[in-house]
Amino acid sequence: MEKRRAxxxxxxxxDVYSxxxxxxxxxxxxxxxxxxxNTYGLLPLFYVDYAFNCRDCGCAQIWTGKQQKWWYEIMQGNINSVAIRCRPCRKAEQQRKKLAREAHLNGLAAKHKQ
Ligand SMILES: [Zn+2]
Known part of the structure; x- marks a missing residue:
């Protein structure tokens, strides 16, 4: 057995880190x-620029490695999330969500007043 093992x-x-x-x-x-x-695999070793088309307007965009580092490490964004919208569309979407939330909360307040 020893011989076989040898x-x-x-x-x-x-070592992936090398x-x-x-x-x-x-x-x-x-x-x-x-x-x-919240990842099942290894954490990324580095970020590379990520090219994508905006979901809303379709324009070509680059999500830079630096922006990714900010998103994942400083903002603690979900490790499985990626950029999907350009900056103007992201702002418009945030505004749309804000208005929808306000309308929802106003509706709730009106309902509970009765
Ligand atoms: Zn866009």
Missing amino acids: RIPVKESF LPVPVGAVLTDRDALARNN
Whole structure:
């Protein structure tokens, strides 16, 4: 048994954190991300610019690595969330939600007054 065990090659341990980082990538702060632990996989090692089209107006947008770092690490945004709207559409959507919430709360207040 000992001899047989000796013949089995030892698997080299693989450290993902030793991999080279792409040019222009923004490194993650693993401690800041650790609080953001609603992920099933490994936490990202770095952020790279993410190209997308705005959901509302369809314009081409770049979500930069720096913006991603701010979103995930400082704002503690959900690790599975990504940018979907350009800035003007995001502002319009926030305004729309605000008005809808106000209308809802006013309706509730009117209902309970009776
Ligand atoms: Zn847009």
